[in-house]
Amino acid sequence: MKFRILFIALLITTFSFSQTKGTVAGILTDKDANNQSLPFANVLIKGTKIGTNTDIDGKYSLPVAPGDYTIMFSFVGYESVEVPVTVTANETTTISKALGSGSYKLEDVVVKSTVNRQKETALLLDQKNAVEIKQTIGVQELSRKGVSDVATAVTKTTGITKQEGSGNIFVRGLGDRYNSTTMNGLPIPSNDPEKKNLNLEIFNTDIVEYISIDKVYSGNIYGDFAGGNVDIISKDYKGSGFLKLEIGSKVNSNAIAEDNFKLQKGFNGFGFTNKSIPSNALTQYNYSSLQLKDYTPIATSFGISGGKSFDIGSEGKLSFFATASFNNDFSSKSNGSAKASVNGNGVANKNFADFSEMEYETNTTGMANIGYKINNNNKLSFNTLYINTSTQSKEEYYGYIVDIANDGNGLIRRFNYEKNSLWINQILGNHKIGDRSKLNWGLSYNIIDGNMPDRSQNIFRKEATGYQLSSISAPDNHRYFQKLKEDELAANASYDYKFNKDEAGDFLGKVTFGLNERIKSRGFQATQFNIKATAGNTNTIVDPTNLDLFYNQDNFNNGNFNIATFRGNAQVFNALDPQTYGGDQTIHAAFVNTEYKFKKLTAVLGLRGEQITQKVSWNTQLGAIGNDKLEKTAFLPSLVMKYELNDKQNLRLGLSKTYTLPQFKERAPFIYEEVLQVKVGNKDLYASDDYNFDLKWEMFPKSDELISVTAFGKYILNPMNEVTVSSSSNDISYINTGDYGYVAGAEAEYRKQLLNIDSDNAKKLSAGINASYLYSNQELNSAKVNNETDFQVDFTNTKGKFTGASNLLLNADLTLFNEWNNKNRNLTTTVAYTYFSDRVNAIGTSGKGDLVDKAFGSLDFITKSKLSEKFGLGLVVKNILDPVIKRVQENFNGDVNVLSYKKGMTFSLNLNYQF
Structure with a gap:
């Protein structure tokens, strides 16, 4: 009986207390996105710990005791808004606001600050809502992981690794030829005569808003695609003015240990x-x-960036952003050994017990962006x-x-x-x-x-x-001079038309018509004395x-x-004529994509048509002047489907057909000699056709959490590979090695907030891990190669992996974030680990095994601190484990080590001050 009385008393007290509270509720919208709902925005009663986040529809609701308060609305990259509110018991006060990123004016609004929009939660939300299957990585995550260039940035996403010693990336085990690079959706050229893609290491992350990686094809992307497309989105500044200065220094343990650099x-x-x-x-x-x-091998860096926005009329806005930076780097490969021209018995014509390399690099970058929002x-x-x-x-x-x-x-x-x-x-x-x-x-x-x-x-x-x-x-001692000049004109245009509006006023369908044009010309010349x-x-x-x-x-x-020269001495009339090749490529394309939402299912059906012409001409030491033309008409269907299992889970499917083009250098019979290997072009190389499949499940438990699993497969007709051809010097060339090849694999990603020490997110521990398993197999057909080309090959095996394919890729990171002094100071500490398993460098022939880059892992430590509102400090230690980097030639009687070295650890210190 006493228990019942006590229970009723508590119930009445609780009910009476709840009745004394009021509610503040409303909807936040995105002013810069035509007032669409703004999910995951922050809502806080100033001076208290009472707060919440808007839901997927931008809605919020807060129970508050009666009284006068100031309510704060904020979202990363947008100007914070403070609004006074009076809460009355048992009543709901509605306050809805549109947040924007510019220096606008609102009644009863106080503009507080502007920060970068592209934080991890915002990009995860974009990934969740998008119909297409993609991954993005923004400046917040790049900073947290101590990433300073785009090549390293993309390796922090699932299924992507970087080739050691270069900025070339592998997407799901597929190398340079299968990938593409764009900036703001427009193609950018390569600075390497041997590569299709630009070395992504030259892009500092200072110029980046975020990076989008498309691993599933859709009709708006050029059809030369099988691995992935990396789209670098440049900074588009919005907000009040700022000026930021940065200086830094870096040392490499190997370089600094050299007695004489x-x-x-x-x-x-x-x-x-x-x-x-x-x-x-x-x-x-x-x-x-x-x-x-x-x-003196101590590297330095300095940079300056700034931006400002101006209102023009009632709706217009003019925004400026500019950045300039210089950095250099000293590195050294030590404790090395190398072999070259190794036969099937493991005997090498070159066997170096001591190999070393010292390197000095510079990067000077300048970028300017002008944006004019007319209305x-x-x-x-x-x-x-x-x-x-x-x-x-x-x-x-x-x-x-x-x-x-x-x-x-x-x-x-x-x-x-x-x-x-x-x-x-x-x-x-x-x-x-x-x-x-x-x-x-x-x-x-x-x-x-x-x-x-x-x-x-x-x-x-x-x-x-x-x-x-x-x-x-004669070539043992030489001087060599090389020039490459390439220019490219590209144009994109697309028109969206929405149709079939539902009762809520939302359009269920959209059709997109698009045109693309790409005209590229390359000239290359080299002379060796x-x-x-x-x-x-x-x-x-x-x-x-x-x-x-x-x-x-x-x-x-x-x-x-x-x-x-290779043509002769001064008595030969054309001795100074350089070895040359030139290339012209045009791509005319049109596409149509139709998107429709069937309640929880959204589908995009696309068809793209391309007319490709690639001309190559040459005049090299291999013989007479020559030229060749490759023409291809491609019809490329694609289907992307997204099924919303609930408000936190999606199931996605992607199907497509694409192609892979050979590059100018690969089709020009030009010899490029490195110390350990020689590469020569193949005029008979031709395009591959690719069929792609993706199935992905993803869940977003919280705004900063993700769980996803992906299965994928690719079937490639007439795949191209680097092959050791039959020659006295074991030359490497580019060959259509068989009639078919296929890749199958799975990816998994998990981002989790492990510990949230306080309700204000001022202290938290988070972790992320992504892994990719890949199986690749292809036919190796010696008779096909001998019939189709001037080369003679005798493949050691009749089946093999794709060059560049690693069975296992792994990225993991652990981050501790601590914020204090009213969020004016913070400390972020991250430990990041990357691993890839063995991958084929070149396919073996004539009894010789494959050249294989052996597995290794890299561990980095990154700590960054905001010491005051304007002053920041960062320390990065990379390659802590300093593993031995190895390349071996697989043979029947055991692996032969053909290259090994250590890179050493790198220590970087960075200071920045923002006015």
Whole structure:
């Protein structure tokens, strides 16, 4: 009885207390997105811990005791809004607001601050609501993981790795030829004559708003697609003015440990040294010095960025954003060994017990963005981006060289200097026409100069009295000059029309018509000057650190050495004609996509048609002048379906047909010689056709959490691979290796907030992990290759993996976030780990096994702190485990190590101040 009385008393008390409260409720909308609902925005009663987030429809509701308060609305990237409110008992006070990102005015609104819109929760929401299957990574996540370039950024997403020593990425085990790169949806060219895609390492994340990775094809993407498309979205500043300064420093443990970090002298430290073939190159010796210069291997960086927006009239807004930065980097590969021209028994023609490489890199980046929002229906923007990069390196190989240094007393030294400049210009337009139609268009013109202004190689044999220059073959000692110039004009246009409005006023259907145009032209030329000691001078002792004592005008006049190109010496009339190839490519495309929402099911059916013409011409040391034309008409259907299991779970399906084009360099019979391998083009290479399948389940438990599982498969007709062809030097070429190949695999991703120490999200521990398993198999058909090309191959195996395919990819990170002093100060600490398993570098022939890059993992530590409202500090330690990087040739009697080295750890310190 007493229990019942107590229970009733408590119930009455609770009921009476609840009746004394009032409710504040409303809807938040996005002013910059035509007042669509704004989910996951923050709602807080100022000065209390009473708060909530808006739901998927932008709605919120807060029970509050009667009284006068200030309610705060905020969303990352938008200006915070404070509104006074009086709460009355047993009544609901409705306050609905439209948040925007500009410096607008609202009654009873106080503008507080503007930060970057692209945080992880916002991008997860975009991923959740999108019909297409995609992944995005924004500046907040990039900063948290200590990522400074786009190549590393994309490897933090599921199923993507980067090739060691380059910015080339592999998507689901498929390499450069199967992927594409765009910026704001428009294609950008490559700075590497051997690659389809630009080296993504040259893009600093300072210019990035977010990066979108499409691994499922849809009709608005160019059809040369099988792995993925990386779309770099440049910063589009909105908000009040700011100016930010950054400085930083970096050291590599290997580089700083070198007793003498020496590189070739004669190059400035900012990466703008311009060199070219000297005048009278065959009749005089006036090449640049081969002496060495000491460097202090401590890298530096500095940058400045700023932006401001201005209101124009009642609806217009003009926004400016600009950034400029310079950074350099010193690195060293140490504890290395290398082998080349290894036969099926594991015997190498080159066997270097000691290999090392020192490298100095620079990156100068400048970008400006002007956006003009004419009104709520029309917007124009202009982007211009200039990037200049340089790499200066010294490679040294000590050991056995067949017929040159049979006693293991050989030395090969190669100096290399590369300078690349890229200029991207884009004009973009977005126009809303009534409530049903929208027109988007873009125009770009890109120019790239990819030059190797000076490469020198010398081969020595150490005798008791000192070093002698090799004179076995003319190319042993040479100077090499290379130029690449490419320009590209591209245009996109699409028109959306919505139809079939439901009772709630929402359109259920949308049809999109689009046109794409792409015109690309490339010119490439290279000249190698072979410098050979003459008879009677082959035993001359030289100083490898000061070859100017031998290579000089006096010794040339005295006939101690001669100079000739592959075409001949000064007596041959065309000796100075460079080895060249050129390419022209045009793609005319049109597409139509139809999207329709059937309650919980949304489907997009697309059809794209493309007419492709690719012309290649050449004039190289392999023979006569030649040319070839590849033409293809492609009809590319695609289907993407999204089924909303509930408000937190989606099931997605993607089906498509695409193709893969060979690149200019791959079809031009031009020889490019590296120290350890030689690559040669194949004029008979032709396009592949690809059939793609994806099935994905995803769940979003909270605004910053994700669980997803994906199954995928690809069937490829006439796949292309890098193959070791039958030759004395084990040349590598590009071959359609069989009639078919296929890839199947699964991906999983999990992002979880492990611990939330307080209700204000000021202290929290979160983790993320993504993994990808891949199985690849393809036919290797020697008879097909021998019939279709001028090469002779004898595949060691009749089946094999795709080049670049890793069975297992893994990324994991753990982040602790701590915020204090009214959110003016914070500390973010992240530990990140990346792993990939073995992957094929080149397919073996003639009894030789495949060249395989062995598995390794990388562990990074990142900590960033906001020490005050304006001052920030960051520390990054990369490659903590410092594993041995290995490449082996698989053989029947065991693996042969053909390359191994360690990169060392890198320590970076960064300071920034925002005015």
